[in-house]
Amino acid sequence: MWRELGGTGSRAAKPSTVARALASVSSWYTHLVANTDGQFACNPVVAVKRPKVNAHTSTTAGLTLDEVDLLLAQTDDEAADRTKRWQAAPTPVRNARHLAALRDRALLRLLGDLGLRISEALDRDVTDLSYNAGQRTLKFIGKGTQQRERPLPAHTLEALDDYLAARAAHAGSTIDALSGPLFATTSSVGHLGRLAEPNVFTWLRRLASAAGIASANRLSPHSLRHAFATSARAAGVPLEDVQDAMGHADVRTTRRYDRDRHNLDRDPAHVLGRRRASRRAKPAEPADASENRTA
Template sequence: MHLPVVPTRSSARLALPTGPTDFTEAWLRNRRLSAHTRDAYRRDVTTWLTWCAAGDLDPLRANFLDVNDYARHLESSLAARTGRPLTPATVARRLSALSSWYDFLVKLRAVEANPVAGADRPRIDRDHSSTVGLSPEEVDRLFTAADADTGPTAHRNRAALALLADLGLRVGEVVSLDLTDLGTERGHRSIRFVGKGGKQRRRALTPGTAHAVDAYLTHRATTTGVTVTDLTGPLLVTASGGRLDRHSVFRLVRRLAQAAGLSTWSKLSPHSLRHAFATTARAEGVPLEDVQDAMGHADPRTTRRYDRDRHNLDRDPSYVIWAARARRR
């Protein structure tokens, strides 16, 4: 890619010298990102460039006032999936991606400064998440519904559910798994995958998850007329052999939740199981740092936000202090 000519103050409004795709793809190649995050960032920048084009605004000449106008536009936009206004968290995430894009352009000397840096970003309650959570009992009901399923994809669906619920994986991590990611490490059945931020990660498979995966692979091998060791490609596949996508997993979670009689089935997502993983782990006494490491969070405050039971008065440390004093007396 040829570096762009730096626009001068006296230059007229111009289109991007080499086109927005060149800038965006170079920026994405410069970042260690998962395929899902890469696609999301690409969409975020494309949305901004489309908005600029509609207003005859050269992105290389935009300032923080333009970004503020764009943020207000986003806040009044409706989400395609829900039909409701974009949440402050979604707007903040899109602006964060845009800020990273402009930081890259500053390093290329395509712009003098990052216009997002001085913009008015939405205020986010870091102690709140819009994801609908699940109790341990509700997760059990999902497994019961999955066990009752007898369709051709039943084995695969149980394996996907186990990976989401027992390991707390992100949906993008689950659908990106390949058969070669399965392994054994120090006596543990394990999986390796690329987590958020492009980090190489590994997790242990619980006995239940390993059993669900093995049952699925045995069924898949039998169906295709080969041995398990001859299977190749993605871990979770469609009926035609293609890689299972995240949208199919979304539909799976909601279908199982509806079959389980959960009243919130239409609002659930695979991420609800990730929240349930964190909440249950903490309720069962798993140290915060171990849950943080398992979920791949850089900041423990993120892990705490996933713990839906953190404000439960049953966990008030005053009880521990009182009980210790009572024992001493």
């Protein structure tokens, strides 16, 4: 049986974890069979029975639109508080915390507004910010090493500009002269590093707990990606547009992310029912008027 290490003991791995692991191993052997000139004659994993995983549901903890708003409000409050503390006594430590709060606020807005994968966001450099068709954009490498570009809405840009302006001021530079990671760690002595994914998990759960969200200890950055899809569909964005924005090859994957897809209020029966009711309410034309038009 597959096991996961955890503290002093172990536990059975989830079916989805086992399925992903087997898929990765199988993919590697398939590559070896095709590219090692006969050194590997077959894929030993191809016949291994894999656990069943429900392709129509996700184990990622979800967020409602109201909960996303609570997270955004919490980052706004923390950024304002740390800005006030830094302005009152601008020590190196307070400056680093001030920059971190502005960075976290910008990152949360980027994840919530664009629905990016966390790796797509954290791997970005300042130079990935660009312009296209009169809009400010972010260039990134999507799944499958695809070069992608998404527009940055005003809500995201406000927080990004605040963060980059503060970072440039701290470096005694301008925003245009900044380089390195888009979302950087800043030590009290000014050294820059790239923000790591585990740090985002810890920060997001702390933030959610402070915001009073019940599922705080189960949230992940991917929860924001799910919330993006659900909110976009609830706002009436066509499924294919959400699919393109999220970089999904299969529309069925996008549907899994839409947590509101089983909402009875969205059932087509309501649309058809209103249409038929409207048709019944429409007065019938007089017979002679129909005859005159035909003539």
